[in-house]
C-alpha cells in the first residue's frame with residue numbers, strides 16, 4: 001500500500017507531531033515527537049526516559065498524529081491525556097483531535113544512553129480533517145529570521161544577528177528543501 005506522507009501533512013525535514021502508543025497493559029499514551037523525513041527515510045529519536053520508548057520496544061509500533069493545537073503539545077509533554085482523548089482505529093490509539101494519523105512499524109536501532117533511533121515503516125494512515133500540515137520548527141525559524149533580518153539591515157544590532165544565527169541552526173536541522181531555499185535567499189539580503 002502506497003501512503004502519501006504529504007497528504008497526511010508530514011513534509012520533509014522534521015515534522016513535530018504527537019506520537020501515540022499502547023502500553024503492554026493496553027493503556028494509551030501520547031508524547032510530542034519529531035518525525036524525521038529525509039529522502040525515502042522516516043525515523044524518530046526516542047528518549048529512553050519517555051513512556052513512549054518502552055511502549056515501542058514492547059509492541060514495535062506507534063501512531064504519528066498530526067495536530068495543530070499548540071496546547072495539546074504542551075499538555076502531552078507534561079501531563080497524561082485523558083483516555084477519552086483517544087479513539088481506537090483498528091485497535092490502535094489515535095488522538096480524537098488528530099487531523100491525520102499514520103500507523104507505523106517501529107524498529108528501535110542504534111542509540112546512546114539518552115536516545116534511540118527508531119526506523120519507521122508506514123502501515124496504514126488516514127486523514128480525519130483535510131488540508132493538514134504538521135508544524136515544522138524550520139518553517140517557524142525562517143519567519144523568525146526574516147523578521148529579525150528586516151530590523152538587522154537597518155540597525156545592525158547584535159541581538160537580531162544572534163536570532164538569525166540561532167534560526168539558521170534550526171533551519172539546517174529541522175527544515176525541508178523549501179525552508180532551506182528560503183533561508184539561503186534571505187541570507188542574500190543580510191550584509
Ligand SMILES: Cc1cc2nc3c(=O)[nH]c(=O)nc-3n(C[C@H](O)[C@H](O)[C@H](O)COP(=O)(O)O)c2cc1C
Nearest residue numbers: 016029030031032033034045046047050051052077
Ligand atoms: C515539540 C517537541 C518535540 C519533541 N521531540 C521529541 C522527540 O523527537 N523524541 C523524544 O523522545 N522526545 C521528544 N520531546 C520530548 C517528549 O515529548 C517528552 O519527553 C514527553 O514527556 C514524552 O512523553 P511520554 O513520556 O508520554 O512518552 C519533544 C517535546 C516537544 C515539546
